[in-house]
Amino acid sequence: MCGIVGLFLKSPALAPQLGSHLAGMLDVMTDRGPDSAGFAIYGEPCAGMTKMTLRGSDMAGLPGALSAALGETVPGTPRDTHMVLSLPTALEPRARGWLAEHRPDVAITGAGARIELYKEVGRPADIARRFNLAGMAGTHAIGHTRMATESAVTTAGAHPFSTGPDQCLVHNGSLSNHRSLRRRLEPQGIAFSTDNDSEVAAGYLTWRLSEGATLAEALQSSLKDLDGFFTFVVGTETGFAVLRDPIACKPAVMAETDDYVAFGSEYRALAGLPHIATARVFEPEPARVYAWTHAP
Amino acid sequence: MTRVVDLQLSSRRALNQALHDLPDQTNETHWTVRNPGGQHALAVGIDAPITVTIEGHAGYYCAGMNKHARIEIHGNAGVGVAENMMSGRVHVRGDASQAAGATAHGGLLIIDGNASARCGISMKGVRIVVKGSIGPMSAFMAQSGTLVALGDAGDALGDSIYEAHIYVRGRTGTLGADCCEKPMRAEHHAELRALLDEAGVDEDTRYFRRYGSARQLYNFHVDNAY
Numbered sequence: 001m002c003g004i005v006g007l008f009l010k011s012p013a014l015a016p017q018l019g020s021h022l023a024g025m026l027d028v029m030t031d032r033g034p035d036s037a038g039f040a041i042y043g044e045p046c047a048g049m050t051k052m053t054l055r056g057s058d059m060a061g062l063p064g065a066l067s068a069a070l071g072e073t074v075p076g077t078p079r080d081t082h083m084v085l086s087l088p089t090a091l092e093p094r095a096r097g098w099l100a101e102h103r104p105d106v107a108i109t110g111a112g113a114r115i116e117l118y119k120e121v122g123r124p125a126d127i128a129r130r131f132n133l134a135g136m137a138g139t140h141a142i143g144h145t146r147m148a149t150e151s152a153v154t155t156a157g158a159h160p161f162s163t164g165p166d167q168c169l170v171h172n173g174s175l176s177n178h179r180s181l182r183r184r185l186e187p188q189g190i191a192f193s194t195d196n197d198s199e200v201a202a203g204y205l206t207w208r209l210s211e212g213a214t215l216a217e218a219l220q221s222s223l224k225d226l227d228g229f230f231t232f233v234v235g236t237e238t239g240f241a242v243l244r245d246p247i248a249c250k251p252a253v254m255a256e257t258d259d260y261v262a263f264g265s266e267y268r269a270l271a272g273l274p275h276i277a278t279a280r281v282f283e284p285e286p287a288r289v290y291a292w293t294h295a296p
Numbered sequence: 297m298t299r300v301v302d303l304q305l306s307s308r309r310a311l312n313q314a315l316h317d318l319p320d321q322t323n324e325t326h327w328t329v330r331n332p333g334g335q336h337a338l339a340v341g342i343d344a345p346i347t348v349t350i351e352g353h354a355g356y357y358c359a360g361m362n363k364h365a366r367i368e369i370h371g372n373a374g375v376g377v378a379e380n381m382m383s384g385r386v387h388v389r390g391d392a393s394q395a396a397g398a399t400a401h402g403g404l405l406i407i408d409g410n411a412s413a414r415c416g417i418s419m420k421g422v423r424i425v426v427k428g429s430i431g432p433m434s435a436f437m438a439q440s441g442t443l444v445a446l447g448d449a450g451d452a453l454g455d456s457i458y459e460a461h462i463y464v465r466g467r468t469g470t471l472g473a474d475c476c477e478k479p480m481r482a483e484h485h486a487e488l489r490a491l492l493d494e495a496g497v498d499e500d501t502r503y504f505r506r507y508g509s510a511r512q513l514y515n516f517h518v519d520n521a522y
Contacts, residue, residue, distance in 0.1 A: 086432040142307075165522060247413070247432070247433070248394065248412070248413050248431075248432075251393070251394075253374075253376065253393070265356060266336075266356070266374065267334030267353050267355060267374060268333060268334040268335060268355055269374065270332050270334070270338075271353070277352075281353065281372055281390070281391075282391065283391065283393055285410050285412075285431075286413065286431075288430065
């Protein structure tokens with residue numbers, strides 16, 4: 001069992017409260033996932049720059065050493081066990097190369113123009129507090145609370161998973177053909193950092209998006225290629241999408257107002273959102289792709 | 297006498313305990329629950345002829361195991377509303393999630409909106425009236441009782457159904473294993489008319505089609521009976 005929450009803002013007026021709303025939603029979903037939690041939050045982009053979220057320890061000297069190696073000042077913003085680097089997009093491949101060589105102990109949890117991605121082991125409320133989620137602003141955010149049933153409680157196994165620029169996926173359920181799908185994706189250049197089935201679903205979408213599919217098209221084709229139980233919530237730089245498997249094995253409820261679209265594994269997670277009493281509350285249908293996009 | 301319970305001020309456990317502690321001849325016959333906030337297991341296991349109004353959305357298993365009570369939800373209901381109801385009446389003013397009325401033995405479940413997948417799964421005598429549509433796999437292994445949908449029915453309707461009656465006014469998707477359409481005879485019009493009247497639905501029964509068991513599955517063959 002796991003809990004999923006997501007919030008996609010239509011109105012920029014709510015942007016400063018995005019993090020505090022998501023933190024509240026994650027806390028309510030502790031009952032569904034007390035082991036670990038994670039979230040991706042999409043903030044304002046800076047032209048030509050990439051945000052790279054790192055997870056590790058002893059990273060205080062990392063920005064300085066990386067700056068020296070790249071010949072460019074790379075500021076790093078520490079948040080508990082994570083750090084967000086801001087670097088020119090053109091330097092991202094070199095930065096990745098340097099990290100792989102000099103700091104193999106550090107994991108890159110996500111990278112892109114807008115995404116920041118944090119995950120840790122522990123109670124969701126504690127994790128939100130450690131990263132100061134409530135103080136974060138943005139356009140959309142996705143979170144996950146995990147109750148590990150088939151693999152160990154580790155930070156690497158926590159969601160969201162990001163396998164492409166500005167992409168993230170959270171999953172409630174289990175996939176049965178992830179091994180064979182992984183063998184199809186790896187030759188296509190999709191790299192995986194865990195043995196987790198959900199990461200394969202993220203990689204599948206990354207592959208389809210890289211082939212030119214829209215987010216909605218990529219999810220539509222996943223209905224044919226993925227075998228198992230799933231409710232997915234997916235984020236891209238400007239998009240937010242939801243898909244449930246054809247028998248809707250895992251719970252999902254959504255709310256939409258003029259100001260936002262919200263997703264929760266249970267309605268309880270949405271109960272604290274603004275104007276929820278007058279929102280259109282509905283249960284997404286099985287095997288139907290729901291997608292929203294901001295103008296880029 | 298009306299009791300008002302605000303779930304922002306007191307706990308769901310306290311509410312359910314107070315409902316369970318009611319004596320047979322209680323005078324506290326009207327209960328109003330404010331700020332339910334989608335909490336699970338609200339007003340479950342009641343065994344008294346009282347009325348409970350829930351002012352908002354309810355979570356999972358609301359009104360489960362109900363006996364005698366009239367429970368009205370002014371909002372949506374989560375998974376398994378009125379599951380295993382024995383008697384009484386549960387009325388959802390909004391939509392219901394999956395497995396509404398699951399395994400229920402008796403009583404009347406009315407859903408003003410839509411019900412999602414597996415509505416009436418393994419129903420054992422309950423009568424369910426859905427004014428909107430019902431999702432896929434509804435009435436799966438339904439044993440007894442009546443399921444009515446004024447809207448459409450999703451795929452795999454009535455899979456492995458036993459003796460329950462299904463009436464659908466709108467379109468149906470695929471029919472599940474051993475489910476078939478059956479003629480509407482006079483007794484079916486009468487049964488449906490009485491149920492629609494009880495649910496307050498003014499709709500002509502001639503617009504409905506009836507579905508039930510073709511009785512071809514393994515367990516219907518006498519050679520397989522124990």
